[in-house]
Amino acid sequence: MAPTSRGPRRYDDETLGDPGAMIHIEPSGAACGAFVRGVDLSASLDDATLAVVRAAWLEHGVVAFPDQGLSIGDLERFTLALGPRGDDPFIAPIPGHAHVVEIRREPDEQAPIFAETWHSDWSFLPVPPAGTALYGTVVPPVGGDTLFACGAAAWDALPAAERTLLRDRRAVHSARRGYARDGMYGEQDRARGRSMAIRFGDDALATRLHPVARAHPETGRVALFVSPGYTIGIEGLPADESADLLKRLFEHQKRPEFVYRHRWAPGMLLLWDNRRLVHAATGGYEGHRRLLHRITIAERVPLEPAPAGSLH
Numbered sequence: 001m002a003p004t005s006r007g008p009r010r011y012d013d014e015t016l017g018d019p020g021a022m023i024h025i026e027p028s029g030a031a032c033g034a035f036v037r038g039v040d041l042s043a044s045l046d047d048a049t050l051a052v053v054r055a056a057w058l059e060h061g062v063v064a065f066p067d068q069g070l071s072i073g074d075l076e077r078f079t080l081a082l083g084p085r086g087d088d089p090f091i092a093p094i095p096g097h098a099h100v101v102e103i104r105r106e107p108d109e110q111a112p113i114f115a116e117t118w119h120s121d122w123s124f125l126p127v128p129p130a131g132t133a134l135y136g137t138v139v140p141p142v143g144g145d146t147l148f149a150c151g152a153a154a155w156d157a158l159p160a161a162e163r164t165l166l167r168d169r170r171a172v173h174s175a176r177r178g179y180a181r182d183g184m185y186g187e188q189d190r191a192r193g194r195s196m197a198i199r200f201g202d203d204a205l206a207t208r209l210h211p212v213a214r215a216h217p218e219t220g221r222v223a224l225f226v227s228p229g230y231t232i233g234i235e236g237l238p239a240d241e242s243a244d245l246l247k248r249l250f251e252h253q254k255r256p257e258f259v260y261r262h263r264w265a266p267g268m269l270l271l272w273d274n275r276r277l278v279h280a281a282t283g284g285y286e287g288h289r290r291l292l293h294r295i296t297i298a299e300r301v302p303l304e305p306a307p308a309g310s311l312h
């Protein structure tokens with residue numbers, strides 16, 4: 001059919017049929033992480049583009065979209081296209097945006113760096129969030145990288161005998177180390193003048209069990225799902241054995257071969273998969289401001305324990 005016979009609203013068929021042709025995905029070369037270029041997140045994404053973005057997120061675990069220039073509304077729209085809104089139990093939202101929180105640090109702030117302990121976001125919830133989107137609003141010229149460690153690579157690298165011992169175990173998760181009154185972000189921390197809107201409290205004492213070896217609900221890939229931030233024990237083990245085992249797993253999961261170090265730039269959106277990765281903030285930007293806007297993306301399906309057949 002001649003192009004002239006097309007209606008004015010038609011796009012070129014090549015573009016229409018293959019959004020991947022315009023989207024460039026550059027893997028980090030580490031166990032996780034990729035840069036995604038050629039997508040403008042300030043506009044609504046069509047279904048085909050969204051599918052490419054979703055596939056990249058699942059394949060690489062953490063994807064960075066540089067040079068976006070997003071408003072809070074853009075961030076809300078994009079994340080809602082990926083999944084339902086997640087809860088942020090211990091950080092108050094910004095005014096007028098019930099699901100947007102700030103990761104903030106002022107130049108003269110004395111409190112310890114927020115989230116420097118490895119964790120998977122809010123893993124103590126009954127159904128932990130699938131993903132997190134973090135947007136670089138004010139990015140310091142040095143430091144402030146975010147580290148990501150691939151829990152699937154960590155699981156695969158465990159000796160077979162260890163995987164056998166761990167495959168039916170459940171871990172005890174809790175927010176208490178961070179958000180209880182006596183936690184890292186509790187009463188003492190508030191007295192040190194942290195600028196983030198943290199809401200610590202007794203709710204943080206609750207515990208929740210999740211499989212140590214967790215099958216990803218969308219890819220089926222099994223990941224080691226524990227972290228020093230939120231995992232406080234292994235169900236059914238004496239306290240000393242549980243502590244020893246967790247100590248070993250925490251050392252193992254952050255081995256350099258599993259880690260991607262993400263360097264931020266202003267206007268960059270980062271999207272990660274909490275089901276596969278643990279992450280940690282870093283410092284090194286004393287005297288500079290850092291401000292990121294964050295939205296938590298909830299799981300679309302209920303969390304199931306890993307089926308035995310999918311473990312290896």
Ligand SMILES: O=C(O)CCC(=O)C(=O)O
Pocket residue numbers: 103114115121132134144145146279280281282294
């Ligand atoms: O500040 C960072 O680099 C990461 C903070 C964090 O853990 C989070 O936003 O979930």
Ligand SMILES: [Fe+2]
Pocket residue numbers: 115119120121279
């Ligand atoms: Fe986090």
